[in-house]
């Protein structure tokens with residue numbers, strides 16, 4: 115038996131019929147076509163499926179789609195604006211914070227969540243926070259550098275608006 119859910123995803127109202135066991139990551143990818151959220155371990159270890167639910171970082175393989183009923187979800191597709199990457203995405207490109215790219219959407223979402231919570235993190239805080247996510251390619255140095263660059267860019271952006 116399926117259940118109808120309705121939620122906001124990347125600012126748009128959407129919904130669908132899901133089975134009680136449907137994972138949120140599968141709903142996003144298979145029913146909404148938002149394949150930027152990747153499926154890695156499906157047991158909460160790798161962070162490839164990281165998204166925001168009501169502003170909080172969530173591993174979408176650990177959440178059922180029915181639990182997201184009525185929530186506001188942001189996926190990697192919701193970060194950029196037409197013609198412009200989000201500063202965190204731009205910093206990952208500038209600092210070569212990716213190689214194969216499989217982990218990248220999750221790292222970008224986790225970094226974005228960190229910088230919303232803590233706009234000026236230390237390297238130790240960045241490393242501790244991003245330990246929720248795994249990368250098999252980069253060795254993490256470039257990812258940490260990308261988060262530092264994004265923090266500076268976002269600070270400049272905030273300053274220019276005040």
Ligand code: FES
Nearest residue numbers: 154155156161175
């Ligand atoms: S796929 Fe969700 S944490 Fe690995």
Ligand code: FES
Nearest residue numbers: 213214249250251
């Ligand atoms: S860039 Fe390949 S797993 Fe991170």
